[in-house]
Structure formats: C-alpha cells, structure tokens
Amino acid sequence: MAQKDPYYIVKDEVADTLRGVQDKHSRWQNLTRGSPEKRALATELAEDCSSLEYMVAEIDKSIDAAERNPQRFNLGQAELSDRRRWVMSTRRQLSSISSGLSAGASGGGGGGLDGPAGRLAAAVHDENDRFIRSEGDRQQLLMQRQDEDLDHLSHHVVRIGELGKEMGQELHLQGQLLDELDTEIEGTSTRLQAAQKKIDYVLQKAGAKGQLAIIGFLILTLIILIFLLLG
Template sequence: MDLSTGTSTDPFYLVKDDIQASLEKAKSQHARWQSLGKTNPDKKRLESEIEDECKSIAWQVDEMEKAVDVAEKNAARFGLSQAEISGRRKWVLQTRRQCEGVVHSLEASHSVALSVGNPGTPTGKLGSAIGQDNDRYISSEGDRQQLLLRQQDDELDQLGQHVERLGGLGREIHGELESQSRMLDELDEEVETTHHRLAAAQKKMNNVLKKIGMRSQLCLIVFLIAILVLLLVLIFS
C-alpha cells in the first residue's frame, strides 16, 4: 500500500512529510554518531541531539495516531476509505519502530559503556567477549525488530485486502438498496395514479346517478335484481 497518494491539502500528509524529514535527519545523525570514536568530543553532543529529535518524533507520531483514530470513527465525514486508514496506521507503526530502533541503539551503547567503565567489570579478553556478546545481542535484536516489522506489514496488507473486499460488498449492498428504493418509489407513483383514476371514475358515477334521478335508480336496481333472480333460476333448475 502506497502512503504517498494523499493530496497536498490533506493535513495528515503535510505533517507526515515533516515527521519523515525529522526521522531521516535523526537516522543520518545516528549514522554519523556511530562513525565517531569514543573519545570524539562531538559524540556526546550529537547523541543528545539525536535523543531530543527522537523524543519530538515520538510525540508527533502519537498525535498522528490519535488523529487516525478520530478519522476512523468519522471516515464518511472525511471521505477516507478503510484501506487509506489502514495505510496510515501502517505508516505510524513503521515510523514508531524506526524511531525506537535508533533510541534502543543509543541505550545499548550506554549499557556497553557502563559495563566497560565499571571497575568491577572484567577486563581484557573477558571484557572483549562481553562487548562482542553485546554487539551480537544488538544485531540480533535489530534483526528481530525487522522481522516483526515485516510480519506486521504482511498482516496490515492482509487486513487492507479484507477491508477492500468488505468495502466492495458494502457498495454492492448500497446499490441493491438504491435499486429497491427506486422500485418502491415507482410502485408508490403507480398506486397514487390508480387512486386518482378510481376517484375520477367514482365522481363520474356519482354524476351519472344524480342525472338519472331516484326513480330511475330504483328501476335500475329492480331490473338488476330481476336479472340476478333469473340467473339463479337458470343455474339451479
């Protein structure tokens, strides 16, 4: 799912671009921080800048997640599909994981530095072995985080496909309901037309009865009764 398809006027994408730029800056600073030696005076300053940048990014990502929650509850109002909302959630998750990865790297480096600087910590070959173990742990932890990210991406993709299928089914149901509504409207119009015709026929009948007078009506009724009696005699005879 492509997260870059939003319009330039959508606030989500405007803020997203700023956060993405801040994250790229933090990752670039982190790469430079890793390349500096332990005694380099810029290393501590750069580390502090990275931590501040990551805290700011984490706060902004949390706010973006809240905005996605609000948009999901009012999807029709904002004109967003479930696939679009799933894509935004996926971006929030990816960005948070990347930011946490940078922070974890800094924290792991602190742990290694403290263990090496502690007088009670074994030195020499043992200290080197501990450092190698820490490096392997950091590497394996990074690999595990990447694996989790890939699994979550796959799950989000599957969720997006399910949402798209549900959306298609919803559109079909909506179309069927509209068709039924049109048929009901047509039936209502036909009933109303028939009602008007019956009313007009009844009015004409009343006018005819008024014109022929009461005597003629009685004669007509007697004539019809005589015909009915004759028919009954013919039937039962």
C-alpha cells in the first residue's frame, strides 16, 4: 500500500521540501540582520512554507475523507492516527520556521508580522486550532459511541444471564421428572417380576393337565370376547 497510495508520494515530497526549507532557515539565521540577502531568503522561505502548508492541508482533507468512508479507502484507525500525527508534526515544524521569520526578520522584505511569514504563521496557528478542535470533537464522538456500545453490550449480558438462569431452572425440573420416571419404571419392573413369579408358581402347581385347562379356558374366554365385540 505504501508504494501505491498517493499519500506516501506527497508525504515524501513534503519531507524533502521541508528539509530544504530547514536548511535555508539555518542559513537565514546566520545572515546579517537587515541584509538584502536575508530579506530575499526570508521571502523565499515564506513562499516555500506557504506551499508546504497548502500541501499538508490537502493531505489533511484526504485524511478527513478517508475517515468518513473507511470502507472505500481501506484504511484502519491506526493508519489514520499515524497520518494525523504526521500532519500535526509537520505543521509544528512549519509554524516554528514561520515564527522565527516573523520574530527575526526586519520590517521590510516581507519578514514582519504583516508580511507573508506573519500571515503564514497566523494561518498555521488557526489551522492548528481548527485541527485540535476537530480532533477533540472526534474523540468525544468516539467516546460517546463506545459508551453506547458498552450499554448495548451490558444489556445483552444481562439478558444472557437471565436466559441462563431460566435454562438452569428448566434443566433442574427436567432432572426431577426423569428421576420420578426412573422410580416409576423401577416400581413397574418390580411388580412385573412379582407377577411373573406368581404365574410360574401357578403353572408349576397345575402341572401339564392344569396348564392345558388354563390354555383352553383362556381360548374360550377370547372367543366369547370376540363374539361380544362382533355382536
């Protein structure tokens, strides 16, 4: 992304130009006060700083656009914060150079408070104030959104806790019903075993003839029941 994003191209150009401006500013500081060369260099520095401030302002606008539509530009919050810090740092350096021009240059040659350097310093100061205010508003909006998200999350956590309690109560009730069912099954099994033992005892006592008699009686009873149902 760093090779394709125009931001990095402009950033490198601004950084190179700023280094040249800083070198000029160092030479300007070493020149004799009021000399023609110093006044000319001050005018050149003021124009360079004005050009750089314009480029930085354009980058700042692109950052605002990317922050409003992060899906389109595919930039994360960390990347946007890094770009904001670079813009602020560059503006501080430009403001320092402009303030030095305003304080150290003579009234002529555009170096006074009413010259290009003075106007640039005022513009940089106003732009910094605007950025600080917008950054404060943005941070406040982010905190407000975070508070709202935390409120929603807290509501969901409470609801999940209530559902967990209801599920626990339901599972406890189901466990009681299963215990009762096991008890009834054990009782029925015991009664069936007792009945089976009684039947075995009766069959043993009756012998073979008695068993045939019982079978015949049961068949006769079945036939009578069938006739009753059909009738």
